[in-house]
Amino acid sequence: MKNYIFLAAAILCEIVGTSFLKKTEQFSRPIPTFIFFVAMATSFYLLSFALKGIPIGIAYAIWSAAGIVLISLIGYFVYEQRLDFPAVLGIAFIVIGVVIINLFSKSNVH
Known part of the structure; x- marks a missing residue:
């Protein structure tokens, strides 16, 4: 269970970093750039x-x-970026695939 807590924290840090990536404006804005790099480094550290x-x-x-x-949710609510039906369907398939892996694969360690 502890490993999944680290994974969840890593994901949250990655979400923060990725959210700030757009705000860096190609790394030309120092504060968003700093937040991006710290969040991503922390994310990979927790993932380890x-x-x-x-x-x-x-x-x-x-x-x-x-x-x-x-x-995708942050893109929708913060940046007003809409996804069309094929994009939403593709994302749903990815999520379904991960659920199948976690429920049925013997590769996963619970």
Whole structure:
């Protein structure tokens, strides 16, 4: 369970970093750029702890699915970026794939 807490914290830091990436304006704004780099470094640091008990493929699948969903929501609410139906359907398939891995794969360590 501890490994999944590290993974969740890593995902949240990655979400913060990715959210600030747009605000860096190609790394020309110092404060958003600093926040981006600190959040991403912290994210990978926390991910390294999660990988002590979660296979890297499983951790990355969870990381990717959660990141895609959360960043899409931030894009919608913060940046007013709308996704069309095929994009939403594709994201749903990614999430369904991660759920299948976590429920049925013997590769996942619970």
